[in-house]
Amino acid sequence: MKNKFFVTLLLACSISTVSAQTPVYMDDAQPIEARVKDALSRMTLEEKVALCHAQSKFSSAGVPRLGIPELWMSDGPHGVRAEINWNDWGYANWTNDSITAFPALTCLAATWNPDMSAKYGKVIGEEARYREKDVLLGPGVNIYRTPMNGRNFEYMGEDPYLASVMCVPYIQELQKNGVAACVKHYALNNQELWRGHIDVNLSDRALYEIYLPAFKAAVEEGGVWSIMGAYNKIRGQHACHNDFALNKILKDDWKFDGCVVTDWGGAHDTYEAAVNGLDIEMGSYTNGLTSESAFTYNDYYLANPYLRMLKDGKVPMSTIDDKASRILRLIFRTAMNRQKPYGSVATEEHYAAAREIGNEGIVLLKNAPVIKKGAPLLPIDAAKYQNILVVGDNAVRLLNQGGGSSELKVKDMVSPLDGLRAAYGDKVTYAKGYAAGRPMYGRADEISQNVVDSLRVEAVEMARKADLVVLVGGLNKNHFQDCEGGDRLEYGLPFGQDELVEALLGVNKNLVLVLLSGNAVEMPWVSRVPAIVQGWYLGSMGGKSLADILSGAVNPSGKLPFSFPAKLTDCGAHAFDELSYPGDSIKQEYKEDILVGYRWHDTKKTPALFPFGHGLSYTTFTYGKPVLSAKTMTADGTLTVTVAVKNTGSVAGKEIVQLYVGDDKCSVLRPVKELKRFAKIALAPGEEKNVTFTLTPDDLKYYDEISATWKYEPGKFKAYVCASSADVRGVVPFEMK
Template sequence: MKFKTTILLMTIMLSILTSCKKDVEKSTAEKTEEITYQGKEISLENDQKIDSLIAKMTLEEKVGMLHGNSMFSNGGVERLGIPELKMADGPLGIREEISRDSWAPAGWDNDFATYYPAAGSVAATWNPELSYVFGNSVGQEARARDKDMILSPAINIIRTPLGGRTYEYFTEDPFLNKKLSVPFIVGIQDNDVMACVKHFAVNNQETNRGTVDVLVDERTLRELYLPAYKAAVTEAHAYSLMGAYNKFRGDYLCENDYMLNQILRGEWGFKGIVVSDWAAVHSTVKTLENGLDIEMGTPKPFNEFFLADKLVEAAKAGEISEEEINKHVKHILRVLFQVKAIDGENRIKGSLATEAHYKDAYNIAAESIVLLKNNKNLLPLQLDGVKSIAVIGNNAMKKNALGGFGAGVKTKREVTPLEGLQNRLPKDIKINYAEGYLERYSKNENNQKEEVTLDGPVTVETLDEVKLNEAIDAAKNSDMAIIFAGSNRDYETEASDRKDLSLPFGQKELIEKVLGINPNTIVVMIAGAPFDINTIKEKSSALIWSWFNGSEGGNALADVILGTVNPSGKLPWTMPKKIEDSPAHATHSFPGGESVTYKEGLLVGYRWFDTKNIEPLYPFGYGLSYTTFEFSDLKTNKQTYSDKDVIEVTFNIKNSGDFDGKEVAQLYVSNPNSKLERASQELKGFKKVDIQKGTSKNVTILLPIKELGYYNVDKKGWIVEPGTYKIRIGNSSRAIKGDVSISVN
């Protein structure tokens, strides 16, 4: 007995020591940079085997690998053990199985998947670890569905608030973009599946996307639109990229020598596959010689693709060498070996729609929700004395996993906001639901989706009188009200940009009427892109911004409303007061016609608003909490640096409120005496910190001096300008809590 007691005591002591060690490690980790994500490079060890396979292939078999053989696969060579490369859409989760030769669903009963929050939600978490969680989780689902490639993530810069795919992209800022893109890609590829990073590049509008020629100066291209793609290739080692629909400087991006050969493969050393967007190819020889590997497309006979029979004919006529064809086949085979699709011993099997994956979706959703306003402390919801709650709005019941022109997810679980409240509220509280407004669209002859235009979904703005009266009655006869408004994936959609920032379906009038009846009203906007909520901001006391937030979105939203989760989301883009304030619109350079010139240059998003002193409705990086945070003791490890140094920026954050919470510290850099055109400040670091109430944490952000560089067009490289820089710390681009100056030699 004495021996057992001694062993027990020793075990307890070891546990305590281990716990202390973890606490020390955690404390130390808070003083270092965020986790660094590095992908696995494409191996060349199978090149001899690959050359042997290619030598055994006929011309027709090689060409068969360079174009679609079904809607989501290329051709394999069965006799040589080369499988088809099987693809799946994946921005919101793994798309349901479709027919081989059409967009019609295949009708499977085993392709239900997890619906994940959209990329805009991930960006709003400002948490690279959750970006990795998303990628890793959806990568597991891709393998469970026997896929080799996920057509995700989409990492184009948000240039206009009206973009139909804003919800699908991360952010307006290149630094935040690359810091979220890299872990996402690594997470996917850790599961023996290729990430296909899209849409390369300068693909920033849906209007005329298939024809528009984008004209942007070289410095802007390098500093804003390419950093995330470069990081995807050089840090995450993405196995594939997707060429965009549009032109760049006169050439379509799927046959653009400068972008695909000179930059992507030449400068960045890309060894993977370049896949076309669907039906984005316009030539045969030029496309292949200028860097594309696989042509995918919309329904038509697959042998009629540019890289099908026409390529065989071109090769036989001597218009293109078989050596050129071999090079592209080799790209494909290398990556098939890389993900163990060939000789795939111990290839990850994956798992689909598990509780663990639903929890991943919940965790992302919970950290993405942004608290915009909380004047009367209506939030978190205090239930003492509350017997009834009016829940108003079509969005309380709207499901977004499917819908719109782009890829969705067939899922068995999508918790709506109303269901989330029903799951979380005490059963003795009565919920009075009223739809409030109808999601109605007018006939729109121009919105045929064949030639993409700015005509978008045309909505009926008149409120239905019966629905309005039901909402008013619910608000009158309830202790408080929650309105769920905003958008949906039928309104924000691939293939059309919005006409303006107006809320659709008469929602503005509905919200104003309810606010006038019941002052205890919380307004929840569910959308992926900015809207005109000027009046709602002024008249409401409590305002929340949520997203197309996945299978567990309703539960996460209810937990934020009730205070189980303290909101920590931050806006990943600027919300303008009016569309004319946004740079692409202020410069009258959207949407363009045959071509579009990015006249705003370097000043995209908050860079424009801050440099031009234009007040936004809500700034980039903005988001409130149920607690309060105080920043202090900002300093750097020294005052003068060389261009190869790393600045250690340290400061303290105190949680001085009544709730545990997470704050996003944002590091902006300014070079006020620069001889060049530069934004007034640029995001160059951030860290999300979890702090218990009444406690403080010392935080360190590591800032490599190279991040202060600009792209020198004449020297074709990055240069750090000597001089004095200001390092600013805040919790949005307009809420700077302190600054310190440093010098660079």
């Protein structure tokens, strides 16, 4: 970091002596475009090229001669990663880089609350600013195509509209701190297996309707300052220098004025990188996480090889001027932005935000009585139980560890066991129940059968004597779980958890199962477990959030951002041959096309175990009959849908009202319905509110591959008011003229 401090000091000294002769680029009162143009005119070709590639593992060069500072980047998107060494992947072992771990983005998406997204962006931006980072590598907005993807926990679910709405406030509030969001991984990084070379082919409809909208919203609505390319290929060309994705769509169609940054090691060719829209090359000659080489940063594709091609006239000079302009624009927005606020880290405000996001994102999947006509098992009434047994490795595991680049070094971490002990005191006992091994990347511990058996026996014996059992299981962030670099190997729960669930049920029916994961899992025992909670990876305050929900101090209000298929072949990506998933190791074809997630379950009449948008509450909500403002919509008009929602239970709660639209008859395949609007409302017991949604003609359109434009076909449509994609509370037809 010494280099950064020196350049910053030089810059401060230069600015402190502002005079009539001050260069335009140094004067932040000038428009950014004037500053970019002025700085570019003063730079040598060598200085321009130096901007385009890394100078260390997480920084790229500025222009020291002109007092223009370097850019410092950090992994996200759930917290600011601990400091990495200058020239290798080891941790620097600083003592002042501990931070707040925020809930994973699957949890944020499960809040269905843009206010939580804005709060998330604000506080993580403050932590990145405190750590003097200029670019935070997140949020992730790739679509959840398969529950086997090891990186789904970093993304925002299966629906492009939900991901679009939820990513924009995060970006906007993060960037108010003078820290650039770097939305990732553009595009089609929907699996980790063979991620460095798998060549994805799909229809234009699937690309434009499903996989691109969240990126487009990040650019056009969020105003994002940087985007990270994906590792995979798109139609034969690597995503980090893909002419179609970067030049045509991102920069021409969407008018993106920021920087395209490689994923670490995502560049593969100098000419393609030069002409196909890449701006900053990071991490080349490594696989992104582990290996090192003798190559220097000047050997990168966009370093000396690029400089030689420019001097030899093999690539146009316009390419370097465009790249350097974009990088300067990013520097002026971040590193040279004197208006950015001071940061802060691991404050009470940040912990409160992490806890609130967790509270709103936890999903109550099931809550049934153990005894017929009895009360549901949750919330846990302290007066009813004297011996509460907590079981599970995940009850004590530090789930900030592992996962690859999202690994975090926390200042504080409240485990589920800690949280439940704080809520229920000495009534809580603990048994490990199963072992998952050490958090590691690229490999996993093998647990001997003797250990598995002994831990299970111990937990079962303790459960036999307990009044209530809370099993905290799920996945973790080890390799082959929720972790980058490899996909899951099985849809079922790992580490013998299925057998553990069965054994616990055999001795105690009062079982609450808490699943901590970023993915759906198979549940062969689902009909016999009375209460199931999807708890995600909740970060520093996770134990407090779980205790808030389980105790009833907070009424659960999260809803699933992706479907839970009953079995893997019920998922569209897995309903075909291996070419659809995982591919043949070279190529892959998205054979389910636009029918991703609930679109597949609805259209193919294959119900999900737990559908998209599902989530229960400790209260009940009734919906009135939806009312349309008119029976027809015109090309230049709008239509409103209004529905009354009432809390008919005895406690305050929040309900997420979802509006879907379906096209009754169309010349092309369309899903039964698609999410177009949602609203999260708070209701006191007995309170009723009207929720009004406005639809426009754009909400009725599909991407027409023949004309390469968005269009709708006049005719009959339906508006579905839903509590989940499978829980339709009202349908109203209308016509598009």
